[in-house]
Amino acid sequence: MKIGTRLALVLLAALTPVLVLYTYFNVQLSSRVYIDSLKRETRATTRGLRAALIPDIENQEWDQVHSVLRQIRDQGTEAAIFRPDWTLWFALPGFPTRLLPNRTAFNDVNANGSWESNRETGTRFWFCRLVPLQLSPGPLAGYLMVAVDLTEVREINHRRLIASIGAALLVLIVAATFITLATRRYVTRPLSELSRRVSRFSSNDNDAERSLAGDEVESLTEEFSRLDAQLTASRERLLREHRRQLELERNLRHSDKLATIGTLASGLAHEIGSPMAVIRGRAEYLLNDSEPGRLRDGLGIIIAQIDRISGIVHRLLDYARRREPQRVRSDLRPIVMRALSLLETEASRRHVRLQPDLGSQPLVLDCDSDQLQQVFVNLGMNALDAMTEQGGGVLGVTANIRRNGAGDWLSIVFEDNGPGVAEENRAQIFDPFFTTKPPGRGTGMGLAVSQSIIQDHHGEITMEPRGDRGARFFVTLPMIDRQSEQRQVQA
Numbered sequence: 001m002k003i004g005t006r007l008a009l010v011l012l013a014a015l016t017p018v019l020v021l022y023t024y025f026n027v028q029l030s031s032r033v034y035i036d037s038l039k040r041e042t043r044a045t046t047r048g049l050r051a052a053l054i055p056d057i058e059n060q061e062w063d064q065v066h067s068v069l070r071q072i073r074d075q076g077t078e079a080a081i082f083r084p085d086w087t088l089w090f091a092l093p094g095f096p097t098r099l100l101p102n103r104t105a106f107n108d109v110n111a112n113g114s115w116e117s118n119r120e121t122g123t124r125f126w127f128c129r130l131v132p133l134q135l136s137p138g139p140l141a142g143y144l145m146v147a148v149d150l151t152e153v154r155e156i157n158h159r160r161l162i163a164s165i166g167a168a169l170l171v172l173i174v175a176a177t178f179i180t181l182a183t184r185r186y187v188t189r190p191l192s193e194l195s196r197r198v199s200r201f202s203s204n205d206n207d208a209e210r211s212l213a214g215d216e217v218e219s220l221t222e223e224f225s226r227l228d229a230q231l232t233a234s235r236e237r238l239l240r241e242h243r244r245q246l247e248l249e250r251n252l253r254h255s256d257k258l259a260t261i262g263t264l265a266s267g268l269a270h271e272i273g274s275p276m277a278v279i280r281g282r283a284e285y286l287l288n289d290s291e292p293g294r295l296r297d298g299l300g301i302i303i304a305q306i307d308r309i310s311g312i313v314h315r316l317l318d319y320a321r322r323r324e325p326q327r328v329r330s331d332l333r334p335i336v337m338r339a340l341s342l343l344e345t346e347a348s349r350r351h352v353r354l355q356p357d358l359g360s361q362p363l364v365l366d367c368d369s370d371q372l373q374q375v376f377v378n379l380g381m382n383a384l385d386a387m388t389e390q391g392g393g394v395l396g397v398t399a400n401i402r403r404n405g406a407g408d409w410l411s412i413v414f415e416d417n418g419p420g421v422a423e424e425n426r427a428q429i430f431d432p433f434f435t436t437k438p439p440g441r442g443t444g445m446g447l448a449v450s451q452s453i454i455q456d457h458h459g460e461i462t463m464e465p466r467g468d469r470g471a472r473f474f475v476t477l478p479m480i481d482r483q484s485e486q487r488q489v490q491a
Contacts, residue, residue, distance in 0.1 A: 005180075005183075007179075007183050007187060008176065008179045008180045008183050011175075011179050012172065012175065012176055012179065015172070015175055016172060019168050019171060019172060020168065022168075023164045023165060023167075023168045026164065027157070027160055027161045027164050030160070031157040031160070034153065034157070035127075035150065035153065038127070038148065038150065038153060039116075039127060042077075042127055042129055042146060042148045043129065045072075045077065045146060045148075046129050046131055046144065046146045047131075049068070049072065049079060049144065049146060050131060050133060050144050052068060053065060053068065053081070053133070053144065054133060054134075054141070056068070057081070057133065057141060057142070058141075062090065065081070065090060066090075066092070069091075069092050070092065072146075073092060076148065076149040076152075077146060077147065077148050077149070078091075078092075078095055078096065078099065078126075078146075078147040078149075079091070079092075079144065079145065079146050079147070080095055080099075080100070080144075080145045081133070081142055081143070081144055081145075082101075082106075082142050082143040082144075082145065083142050084139075084140050084141070084142055084143075086103070086106045086143070088100065089142055096121045096124070096126075096147075098119065098120075098121040099119055099121065099126060099128055099145070099147050101115065101117075101128070101130050101143075101145060105117070105130055106130070106143065108130075109130050109131065109132055109143060110132075113131070113132070114129065114130065114131050115128075115129070115130040115131075116128065116129050116130075118150075119147075123151065124149060124151045125149070125150045125151045125153075125154050126147045126148065126149055126150065126151075127147065127148045127150050128145060128146070128147045129145070129146050129147075130143055130144070130145045131143070131144055131146075132144075195219045195223060249452065250325075252445065252449060275306075275309050279302050279306065325368050325371065325456075326368055327366050327367060327368055328366070328367075328368075328369070329364060329365070329366055329480065330364070330365070330366075330367055330369050331362045331363055331364055332358075332363040332364075332365060332367070332372070332399070332410065332412065332477075333358045333359075333362070333363055333399075335367075335369045335372050335373050335376070336356065336358060336376055336397060336399075336412060337356065337358075338373055339373045339376035339377045339380060340354055340356055340376075340380065340397065342377055343377065343380045343381070343384065346381070346384055347384060347395070350384055350387065350388045350393070351392055351393070352383075352384055352387050352388075352392075352393040352394070352395055353392075353393070353394050353395070354395050354397070355394060355395065355396045355397070356396075356397045356398075357396065357397070357398045357399070358397070358398070358399045359399055363399055363401075363410055363479070364479065364480050365410060365477055365478065365479045365480055366480060367457055367477070368453075368457075371453045371456075371457075372453070372457070374449070374450070374453065375450040375453050375454060375461075375475065376397075376412070376414075376475075378446035378447065378449065378450045379414040379450065379473050379475070380395065380414065381446065382446060382447070383395045383414060383416040383418065383471075385437060386416060386418030386419060386420075386471070387416055387417070387418040393416060393417055393418060394416070394417055395414065395415070395416050396413075396414075396415045396416075397412065397413070397414055397415075398412075398413045398415070399411070399412055399413075400413065401479070407478060407479070408478075408479040409476055409477070409478055409479060410476070410477050410478075410479050411474050411475065411476045411477075412474075412475040412477075413472060413473070413474055413475075414472070414473045414475075415466065415470065415471075415472045415473075416470050416471060417466070417469055417470040418469065418470055418471065419469060419470075420465050420466065420469055420470050420471045421463065421465060421471050422436075423465075426463065426465075429447055429463060430447050430448055430451045430461075431448065432445055432448040447461075454475060454476075454477070457477055457478075458477075458478055459475065459476050459477035459478060460476050461473065461474065461475050461476070462474045462476070
């Protein structure tokens with residue numbers, strides 16, 4: 001059964017008893033009010049009739065009594081006069097004998113002053129009232145009975161009841177029609193449309209048609225169950241793809257780092273070759289010279305050169321080592337200086353002077369030092385490549401802090417005096433695999449990887465030209481809130 005049909009039946013089942021009870025009590029109340037009004041009029045008529053008949057009875061003017069009773073009969077009211085011994089004294093011909101009161105009625109009059117009762121005579125319905133006739137002054141003269149014909153009133157009430165029932169049925173029919181149309185438009189159709197739309201994600205067309213033929217709620221429940229299963233499977237698949245993407249991104253970053261190491265290797269080979277030649281010469285000299293003083297000096301030179309080689313290799317291996325990303329609170333100045341130390345050999349070979357100016361105050365932020373070092377090495381290598389041909393270049397690295405109410409931001413600026421970036425290439429410099437370097441000297445991934453790393457740190461990397469010559473790269477990162485840092489220090 002459709003949910004719209006069930007909803008219509010439930011609403012009609014709730015509306016029908018209310019409407020029936022309202023109709024019944026409304027008819028009963030109006031009938032009771034009308035009948036009570038007639039009874040009050042009958043009591044008033046009885047009092048007036050008694051006052052009019054007592055003088056006629058005292059004077060034995062029965063013709064006048066007959067005339068009065070005839071007048072009220074024409075108005076649908078019967079009357080009879082009884083003696084004090086409860087026998088009929090006077091009544092018009094044709095007075096219904098079934099209306100005659102019994103002994104109990106007279107006893108009630110003597111005890112309570114009046115007697116009232118509803119009686120039926122065949123098809124007629126009467127309201128009867130019996131009161132005493134008290135002559136003034138004098139003893140009890142008899143009893144007066146007044147009977148009002150309420151047959152027409154009962155028929156009117158019956159017709160009113162039938163009309164009310166008909167009106168109630170009409171209201172139910174109109175309500176049923178309206179509820180059916182409303183539920184079809186605002187419940188059944190939207191649910192069917194929703195079911196069809198949901199079924200597109202979880203079922204084929206045949207399954208969707210079969211599901212729409214049943215209950216919409218059950219259909220939606222089944223469709224959402226299928227959709228939940230598919231979304232769960234899709235979520236697991238997306239998680240696997242995300243993990244694979246992260247792994248690929250890490251491999252890409254490591255590959256870019258290895259490419260940079262390959263560029264540095266040629267310069268480091270020459271840098272390592274010089275102390276090795278010194279070590280060899282000193283060792284040959286010590287083989288032929290046995291003087292203790294010179295032996296001690298030669299060994300000191302050998303040890304110093306070995307330490308130099310170890311430092312160069314250590315910095316290179318430390319940069320090449322693959323590590324899991326880890327955010328810790330760090331001072332950015334040593335990270336920048338380690339990156340520049342890896343570039344010293346290349347800078348010297350290309351006759352480029354490094355000018356770091358990072359200030360004396362700690363530049364503290366939450367970061368992955370290995371990833372940021374890779375960014376700084378990439379920016380430095382790009383600057384060195386740009387200034388190779390001209391010679392006498394200068395690479396300046398400065399730090400600026402921008403303070404505002406929302407938080408402090410740190411900008412590390414890499415500024416060179418090379419040829420700069422051509423205007424037509426400025427919009428593409430951060431695109432993967434875009435490079436202006438000769439084949440074999442760049443992969444085009446350095447700036448793309450650097451931008452990804454900086455975005456992971458909730459910062460940004462931008463470039464702006466320096467007039468006719470040179471380029472300026474800004475690495476902007478959020479610093480640690482100073483107030484929270486002070487609270488942690490105090491704690």
